[in-house]
Amino acid sequence: MTTHPILAALRKHKAGVVLIALQIALTLAIVCNAIFIIGQRIERVHRVTGIDESNLFLVTQQWVGAPDGDDPSGVEKLDNMQREDLVALRNLPDVASVAPINSLPLLNSSWNGAISLKPGSEMRKGGNTRTTFYFGDEQMLSTLGVRLVAGRAFTAADVQHRSMHDQTEPTVVILTKPVADKLFPDGNAVGKAMYLDGSTSPTTIIGVIERLQVPGTGSWTNTFAYNATLEPLRIDANFTRYVVRAKPGRMDALMQAMPSTLYKINPMRVLDDDSVKSFADIRAEAYRADVGMAILMGVVCLVLLGVTAAGIVGLTSFWVGQRHRQIGVRRALGARKIDILHYFQIENLMIAGGGAIVGVALAVGLNAWLMKHFEMDRIPVVYVLVGLIALVALGQAAVFVPARRASNVSPIEATRAV
Amino acid sequence: MLSYYIELAVRSLKRSPGLTLLMVLTIGFGVAASMTTYSVFRAVSGDPIPWKSSQLFVPQIDMWGPTGRGADGEPPDAMDYIDAMKLVRDHRAKLQSAMYQISPSIVPADASKHPVTTSGHAVNSEFFPMLDVPFQYGNGWSADDDRQRAAVAVISSKLNQKLFGGANSVGKTIDIEGKDYRVVGVLNNWNPQPRFYDVVNSGGFSTGLDDIFIPFDRAISEAMANNGNTNCNEIPKESGFVGLQNSTCVWIAYMAELDDSAAVKTYREYLDGYAHQQQQAGRFAWAPNNRLRSLPDWLDSQHVVPSDTKVSLLVALGLLIVCLVNTAGLLLAKFLRRSSEIGVRRALGAQRNSIYAQFLTEAGIVGVAGGALGLLLTGLGVLSVGWVLPKEIATLAHVDFVLLALTLLIAVLATLLAGLYPTFRASRVQPAWQLKSN
Numbered sequence: 039m040t041t042h043p044i045l046a047a048l049r050k051h052k053a054g055v056v057l058i059a060l061q062i063a064l065t066l067a068i069v070c071n072a073i074f075i076i077g078q079r080i081e082r083v084h085r086v087t088g089i090d091e092s093n094l095f096l097v098t099q100q101w102v103g104a105p106d107g108d109d110p111s112g113v114e115k116l117d118n119m120q121r122e123d124l125v126a127l128r129n130l131p132d133v134a135s136v137a138p139i140n141s142l143p144l145l146n147s148s149w150n151g152a153i154s155l156k157p158g159s160e161m162r163k164g165g166n167t168r169t170t171f172y173f174g175d176e177q178m179l180s181t182l183g184v185r186l187v188a189g190r191a192f193t194a195a196d197v198q199h200r201s202m203h204d205q206t207e208p209t210v211v212i213l214t215k216p217v218a219d220k221l222f223p224d225g226n227a228v229g230k231a232m233y234l235d236g237s238t239s240p241t242t243i244i245g246v247i248e249r250l251q252v253p254g255t256g257s258w259t260n261t262f263a264y265n266a267t268l269e270p271l272r273i274d275a276n277f278t279r280y281v282v283r284a285k286p287g288r289m290d291a292l293m294q295a296m297p298s299t300l301y302k303i304n305p306m307r308v309l310d311d312d313s314v315k316s317f318a319d320i321r322a323e324a325y326r327a328d329v330g331m332a333i334l335m336g337v338v339c340l341v342l343l344g345v346t347a348a349g350i351v352g353l354t355s356f357w358v359g360q361r362h363r364q365i366g367v368r369r370a371l372g373a374r375k376i377d378i379l380h381y382f383q384i385e386n387l388m389i390a391g392g393g394a395i396v397g398v399a400l401a402v403g404l405n406a407w408l409m410k411h412f413e414m415d416r417i418p419v420v421y422v423l424v425g426l427i428a429l430v431a432l433g434q435a436a437v438f439v440p441a442r443r444a445s446n447v448s449p450i451e452a453t454r455a456v
Numbered sequence: 457m458l459s460y461y462i463e464l465a466v467r468s469l470k471r472s473p474g475l476t477l478l479m480v481l482t483i484g485f486g487v488a489a490s491m492t493t494y495s496v497f498r499a500v501s502g503d504p505i506p507w508k509s510s511q512l513f514v515p516q517i518d519m520w521g522p523t524g525r526g527a528d529g530e531p532p533d534a535m536d537y538i539d540a541m542k543l544v545r546d547h548r549a550k551l552q553s554a555m556y557q558i559s560p561s562i563v564p565a566d567a568s569k570h571p572v573t574t575s576g577h578a579v580n581s582e583f584f585p586m587l588d589v590p591f592q593y594g595n596g597w598s599a600d601d602d603r604q605r606a607a608v609a610v611i612s613s614k615l616n617q618k619l620f621g622g623a624n625s626v627g628k629t630i631d632i633e634g635k636d637y638r639v640v641g642v643l644n645n646w647n648p649q650p651r652f653y654d655v656v657n658s659g660g661f662s663t664g665l666d667d668i669f670i671p672f673d674r675a676i677s678e679a680m681a682n683n684g685n686t687n688c689n690e691i692p693k694e695s696g697f698v699g700l701q702n703s704t705c706v707w708i709a710y711m712a713e714l715d716d717s718a719a720v721k722t723y724r725e726y727l728d729g730y731a732h733q734q735q736q737a738g739r740f741a742w743a744p745n746n747r748l749r750s751l752p753d754w755l756d757s758q759h760v761v762p763s764d765t766k767v768s769l770l771v772a773l774g775l776l777i778v779c780l781v782n783t784a785g786l787l788l789a790k791f792l793r794r795s796s797e798i799g800v801r802r803a804l805g806a807q808r809n810s811i812y813a814q815f816l817t818e819a820g821i822v823g824v825a826g827g828a829l830g831l832l833l834t835g836l837g838v839l840s841v842g843w844v845l846p847k848e849i850a851t852l853a854h855v856d857f858v859l860l861a862l863t864l865l866i867a868v869l870a871t872l873l874a875g876l877y878p879t880f881r882a883s884r885v886q887p888a889w890q891l892k893s894n
Contacts, residue, residue, distance in 0.1 A: 057785035068774040102571040103634035108696040308573040330844030349782040356789035412763040
């Protein structure tokens with residue numbers, strides 16, 4: 039079939055053709071970028087934390103009338119209270135293990151700093167490795183369920199305790215593999231010395247764990263999302279956090295009983311609605327905005343595609359109605375049903391193809407604009423190509439019903455006056 | 457004449473119910489998507505204190521120097537203790553306050569009840585008049601209380617409800633962290649969103665509300681820990697809370713009221729003079745690099761409106777434009793199908809203007825129907841934003857008369873706009889040609 043008569047006919051409906059092509063172009067531009075946003079959010083939400091997330095929950099509580107932790111006797115008192123909690127919790131039958139901890143991945147409450155291989159370097163200068171800090175005792179690794187890939191885990195003898203405002207650096211730490219590899223690209227970090235936060239006293243690396251995500255989920259953490267340093271340390275402050283691993287199947291009961299259990303150990307503390315939180319809840323909260331954005335973009339895409347498909351059906355139906363007589367003439371002159379069907383399909387292919395090509399340019403332009411004004415990455419070509427194919431396919435699907443109706447026009451129409 | 461056009465339009469719309477329904481749905485969905493995202497955008501981009509925001513300023517001092525600046529040369533977005541105290545003492549603005557976030561626990565008088573944790577701020581006495589904070593009972597404390605580090609507190613109406621059953625509690629005593637404080641004021645449901653006085657710690661929006669305010673110097677002397685962010689350019693040389701106070705770590709928010717541009721200029725000069733003085737004294741090894749932003753500029757620079765909200769609004773507006781193009785195409789088809797009818801009307805003496813009026817009326821009716829559907833969908837949309845948006849933002853979006861009126865107005869205007877070209881084409885129909893071809 040030659041395209042010449044189709045082009046000639048299109049020229050008669052310039053406005054309609056331009057409107058459909060424009061609609062397809064805009065739809066393509068928006069849908070490509072929206073799907074790209076969805077893809078990015080899904081990728082973010084599926085980042086692994088590196089910990090075993092099942093049967094895990096966090097307890098956050100605050101002491102009432104506790105010493106302020108700035109003098110040695112206050113620190114000891116706070117530490118005694120904390121250890122009393124830990125012993126009692128570890129003795130519960132439903133508990134697999136417990137560790138004091140300052141934060142968890144995705145909790146959005148973090149202590150961050152820098153590591154240098156030289157003593158006394160300025161923290162914010164280039165060349166330092168950014169890291170987040172996790173403080174906990176010898177049960178931290180097993181409670182989190184992180185995997186040790188080199189060296190050894192903390193022992194009870196490694197564990198220190200100090201006040202929140204005390205700046206003493208630890209003598210030993212465990213690093214995540216990304217940090218260890220960045221500092222020591224040869225992969226022999228264990229046993230090496232390094233300096234934390236511009237300190238002049240060295241810290242020795244005793245172990246390397248495979249993976250542990252930082253607590254922050256904002257885009258500011260993207261440059262060091264898996265850079266974590268674990269210190270064998272109980273922080274003594276006016277609040278404590280305990281990460282608890284329940285025995286399989288016992289988590290709900292354990293969480294339910296947690297407030298009364300803690301009040302029984304020591305009533306002078308504050309627990310609120312958020313004090314006992316499962317890791318699943320922490321994860322859901324951290325990614326709520328991302329999931330929401332993905333859903334919103336998904337809804338917009340569906341509405342857009344629906345509107346555009348409906349628009350094509352509507353306008354093509356009108357054209358079919360308008361050309362009833364011509365179709366009849368063609369049929370009378372020997373055109374087969376399939377020829378009529380193909381005519382409308384090719385016509386739509388030309389309009390949708392033209393619109394989609396403009397749409398590709400618009401999609402790339404829109405992406406560039408979003409990159410300039412918002413935190414957005416460059417859209418990969420595959421998204422645009424898939425969008426292009428999807429819209430052309432949508433056009434073909436939408437045109438099928440009116441085109442088939444056109445192909446069913448009887449040749450006798452040619453003889454009828456309108 | 458209008459009633460005649462309306463009758464014509466309704467008759468025409470009834471003739472092709474599928475196409476009409478399609479247009480109404482298109483307009484309804486397009487407008488509803490835009491208005492739902494707009495309701496969220498409106499909620500988060502609103503001015504929290506519109507009558508005064510242009511007089512409120514946030515000073516920033518560069519105590520970190522070049523190594524601590526952001527990529528754009530920005531100084532830290534909060535203050536260290538030394539500089540904040542200097543600014544408060546110098547008292548160069550009409551009203552000013554340093555602020556830091558605290559989270560003290562309160563022990564109820566009833567011993568059978570468990571202690572409760574609260575969130576709040578340590579502020580100076582001028583905080584309350586500066587921000588026009590509304591009181592249900594009593595008032596803020598005096599400058600004298602500031603100086604004397606008095607054990608006084610202002611509490612929220614919510615905390616007052618919890619502790620005193622909502623009765624006037626001014627003069628009563630509460631136990632904060634084991635010490636007795638006298639209640640001097642109860643706030644009247646004050647929970648501005650964004651929490652503009654401490655954006656750095658709240659990120660702008662928060663579901664909780666500040667339950668308690670106590671004098672800044674009192675909180676410092678009680679060593680009440682800072683519950684917000686602490687950012688350090690270098691590790692404090694001394695340990696403890698005192699070490700933090702002597703360091704250049706930033707953890708204090710600051711706000712000043714400056715009533716006119718002359719006052720702003722003087723204050724700017726004062727800040728630069730202070731930084732210059734620190735440079736000469738050897739504390740800063742760099743030239744002054746201060747900022748003094750009005751509250752709206754400050755909220756903007758802190759990106760208080762989430763970029764997700766802006767992107768959603770833009771995408772929804774894109775959807776609306778596609779819907780308009782779609783409606784324009786359908787109206788074009790619909791109007792031109794009636795070329796013969798137009799030909800007859802024109803031949804019988806109808807003016808072009810009458811054709812315009814007739815077809816724009818038809819477009820307008822589609823717009824009103826689409827708007828009605830849009831109202832319904834917008835209502836549903838705003839109700840369901842809680843499913844997809846973070847709590848602290850979703851709770852701010854609401855339906856009100858302005859939103860509904862705007863929905864209807866935009867639906868009608870947009871449809872009329874979409875109908876302009878099809879109507880123009882309809883008015884150009886040549887009567888002779890149409891009559892002949894019939």
